[in-house]
Amino acid sequence: MTADGLPAVTVLIDKDDHPAWTAAAHTAHDPDLGRLTIDPSPANGAPAALAHDLLYALGKRLPQDGETYGTWADSQHPAWDAVATWILTHHTGHLIVCRTDRLTHARFRQLLALRERCGIRLTLLWHRPAGPALRTLLEEAPHHIIETLPQARIALDRTDPSLTGTRNVGQQRHIEPTPRQDDGQWISPQTAPAGMVIDRPARAQCQGAPELASTTSDAPSARGRDHTPADILAARLTTVAHPLHATALTIHAVTGADISRLALIRGIDIDETATTVKIHDSTAHRRCRLYPLPTWTRRLVRAASIHGQLKDRAPDSPLFPLIIVQDGEQLRLTATGIRYNLKPTP
Known part of the structure; x- marks a missing residue:
């Protein structure tokens, strides 16, 4: 040494x-x-x-x-x-x-x-x-x-x-399962769970995401015949080169948050064990929602937090800076590269 x-x-x-x-x-x-x-x-x-x-x-x-x-x-x-x-x-x-x-x-x-x-x-x-x-x-x-x-x-x-x-950062080592055969078809986001509403009292600051009981779910919510196995989705997301894009698309796949709401996520809105993420309703933070993160997302979600630490970003600053530039053009390009349908901003 x-x-x-x-x-x-x-x-x-x-x-x-x-x-x-x-x-x-x-x-x-x-x-x-x-x-x-x-x-x-x-x-x-x-x-x-x-x-x-x-x-x-x-x-x-x-x-x-x-x-x-x-x-x-x-x-x-x-x-x-x-x-x-x-x-x-x-x-x-x-x-x-x-x-x-x-x-x-x-x-x-x-x-x-x-x-x-x-x-x-x-x-x-x-x-x-x-x-x-x-x-x-x-x-x-x-x-x-x-x-x-x-x-x-x-x-x-x-x-x-x-x-x-x-x-x-994220010391626990995780070996990815071998994915099933990928037919190369476009993947559309599944119907997201409703999430748990977090009411913010008047004049109180919007707090970060608390830890919830760990979930071992290996699949995003299904939507009939459109369901895509999580290992195929995870395998595609794992090939994304930009860590912030990989995390943003992973959160989108789990929560359905569009680009404007992804832009509101702060570093503190993902808990330390990457088991939950808070999605803000707006800049008013009146009825933000807390979503559990399935096991398959943990490594991909941690990537943005590690990137933020390397760049010395404050924990309460946006997790995905510049993501909405030109209507999220770079994120949309990344989604296209893995054949993933990113919901348009409403």
């Missing part, structure tokens, strides 16, 4: 660029065990290209349609915010990066910044003999070097995540 409590950066020197080293790194990829392997494309010169590689490795997919594609994803800060959020949400503790000898200094620094921000173990594969270029890159990072394949395999199989920084 280094002085800041993080594991030192591990550098694997594959001086002959032998396929066995890369194969070992790819074999180590196991998101369920908190290990993630990426093989960056050096041909992609976009500023956020490395963040995109990580999002894809995490199982996320960027929007593909519409003239506004990439508004957030092609900007470095939003893209790396999304990466950090999902690494913490999915409890990734070990990041393995191949072909680091081809990365620019700027991208190398992005990896070091991600290591510090998320408290992860970082292992880098260098596919050429060590030289001045590597020494320059490692000047600012505590590190140790491994030069034999047997030792490299041991290092690659490490799964011990750091518990520093924001790793205290």
